Amino acid sequence: MTGDVKTILITGATGGIGRAVCRRLAAGGQRLILAARNQERLDALARELANHHPRHIPLAVDMTDESSIARFGGALDAQGIVLDGLVLMPPQAHSTNDALPESAAWRTLFQDCFIGPLELLKTAVARMRPDPEAGRRAKIVIISGISSAQVLGHYATSNVLRCAWVGEAKTLAFALGARGIHVNTLSLGGTLSPWYREGIEKRAAAAGISYEQRLAEETANVPLGKYGEPSEVAVAVEGLLSAFSDHMTGLNIMHDGGFTRSY
């Protein structure tokens, strides 16, 4: 990648973390392809970001549905879009302690959280034109969670799905490296998206304590003593899309305040 304006596809663009990433990249002058299912929310985000750059493109896609992804690819082609980067946020599996779900449940989980989003990744890779000899690199950042590196008791199916992504990312790093396409995973610990804050509020109410008390209890075992902010994730994503990662690929980077104890 060079210092020019880049075109970056952001999935989950309208979510708590996606918005923060979009705001940061847009402020840095990048052109964004904004993707999620709800077109109205995408349009509103594109209007908000237009202060920075008028050419952001809001394009709806359902990452779990391959026909929707095929239409999305067609829409990218119709607008002649060549991508310099992809920030992929696969839908998150609900937390569960069920280590042995029924086969049908597993099939749905793998389709929604792995196979569908991987189809979107393939769609993006097919529209990247890196040229490492000319210093033009393409960067893929897969947003994952810390169960990619350790078993979490209350995330039984997520433990499996997150590891599948780490294996896929490492495999893709080898397969695509010579073309100048980098694939890194950013594994998040608790990050204060609106839905995550609501969860803390509910747990605080159930325990009869304040939000601040509950937050302090939950983060007592995090070395940095806090959950992450979406704006902090945005800084890390921006770095991984930049020249900072020009000699880095296949990494699974923990963004967890030091919580993960494995090396």
Ligand SMILES: NC(=O)c1ccc[n+]([C@@H]2O[C@H](COP(=O)([O-])OP(=O)(O)OC[C@H]3O[C@@H](n4cnc5c(N)ncnc54)[C@H](OP(=O)(O)O)[C@@H]3O)[C@@H](O)[C@H]2O)c1
């Ligand atoms: N927050 C955390 O603590 C945390 C921790 C670990 C990992 N993560 C990961 O971080 C990413 C973003 O999390 P978040 O907290 O920002 O979540 P969020 O606020 O719930 O946002 C989710 C985003 O994904 C979009 N989306 C959901 N299902 C989709 C689908 N089938 N196809 C296309 N887009 C879809 C949503 O928009 P629509 O509903 O309009 O589609 C929304 O833009 C996720 O990959 C999550 O697994 C978060």
